[in-house]
Amino acid sequence: MIWIPGGTFLMGADNFYPEEAPVREVSVAGFWIDIHAVTNAGFRRFVKATGYHTLAERELDPALLPGVDPAVRVAGSLVFHMTAGPVDLQAIRQWWRFVPGACWKHPEGPGSTIQGRMQHPVVHIAHADALAYAAWAGKTLPTENQWEFAARGGLEGAPYAWGDELVPDGRYMANTWQGEFPWQDLALDGHAGTAPVGSYPPNGFGLHDMIGNVWEWTMDDYASPGSKPCCTPAPALITAPERPGKVLKGGSFLCAPNYCQRYRPAARSEQSPESATSHIGFRCVLNH
Numbered sequence: 001m002i003w004i005p006g007g008t009f010l011m012g013a014d015n016f017y018p019e020e021a022p023v024r025e026v027s028v029a030g031f032w033i034d035i036h037a038v039t040n041a042g043f044r045r046f047v048k049a050t051g052y053h054t055l056a057e058r059e060l061d062p063a064l065l066p067g068v069d070p071a072v073r074v075a076g077s078l079v080f081h082m083t084a085g086p087v088d089l090q091a092i093r094q095w096w097r098f099v100p101g102a103c104w105k106h107p108e109g110p111g112s113t114i115q116g117r118m119q120h121p122v123v124h125i126a127h128a129d130a131l132a133y134a135a136w137a138g139k140t141l142p143t144e145n146q147w148e149f150a151a152r153g154g155l156e157g158a159p160y161a162w163g164d165e166l167v168p169d170g171r172y173m174a175n176t177w178q179g180e181f182p183w184q185d186l187a188l189d190g191h192a193g194t195a196p197v198g199s200y201p202p203n204g205f206g207l208h209d210m211i212g213n214v215w216e217w218t219m220d221d222y223a224s225p226g227s228k229p230c231c232t233p234a235p236a237l238i239t240a241p242e243r244p245g246k247v248l249k250g251g252s253f254l255c256a257p258n259y260c261q262r263y264r265p266a267a268r269s270e271q272s273p274e275s276a277t278s279h280i281g282f283r284c285v286l287n288h
Contacts, residue, residue, distance in 0.1 A: 004030060004205055008025055010026075016266065028149050031146055033150050035202075036198055036208040038122050040117055040120055041118040046133050074100050077124040077277060081095055081097055087182065089182075107123055117196075119198075120195065122281055126274055126276045134282075139284035141285065142219065144247045147216065147250075151203065151210035160264055161173075172188065173201060175189055175200065175209070175253045176256070177254055179256070180256070195213055212250070212255065216249055216250045220247040222244065223244075246271055247268050251264070
């Protein structure tokens with residue numbers, strides 16, 4: 001972990017998506033934060049020590065998700081599938097599929113494995129799963145304020161965690177999508193799908209992958225009417241619409257210039273806390 005001294009910063013952005021506005025002054029106390037997202041190796045240690053089963057490994061309680069199609073209450077998770085060609089970017093079901101048996105140790109579904117990916121961020125993690133790991137580790141999840149303060153790395157008002165340019169001097173600084181989403185992944189940054197943690201330069205605080213690779217859970221409830229769901233599945237896909245979502249931060253390997261420019265500290269997205277997907281992970285904090 002790395003110690004982040006407390007301070008005051010300008011949170012949000014006025015020139016991207018409406019849910020990021022307005023820019024406002026926010027203060028945070030000092031805290032410790034994981035240098036990188038929790039890895040498959042780290043999560044496996046937790047599972048071996050506790051016998052924990054993630055939500056994706058359990059059939060979901062109908063009482064928890066009333067009115068939801070029984071076909072998506074079975075054990076499984078949402079997996080991204082690249083389309084064969086250009087599609088309507090408003091129709092996110094074309095690239096998200098609920099795959100029975102998909103979970104953290106079978107990221108693409110039955111038959112897939114995390115062998116060779118132990119240093120990749122763990123995915124298919126629901127909010128409760130992240131909280132369970134954090135409690136076992138004696139930590140917690142960051143608030144949105146903490147997460148964004150840490151992601152900015154001490155830069156004031158820069159659009160990206162490393163400065164003003166997305167690809168400074170042609171160097172890719174994060175694992176994002178190059179090409180036309182969701183059908184053309186050029187992988188110019190060196191990775192298609194998740195990348196091993198620490199594959200890209202750290203930010204000014206020494207933190208890796210605060211942008212791209214996987215979205216990360218925070219503690220905060222999401223409140224921003226009318227925002228578009230971006231590359232994350234809309235909460236209504238898998239939960240009742242009246243249930244509040246949680247804030248995700250950081251963007252993922254699916255964020256693309258033609259669709260989801262959320263590879264920035266100010267960016268945020270909503271996700272059902274019961275939902276696990278192939279591009280959501282987490283990191284932890286200590287508040288003392």
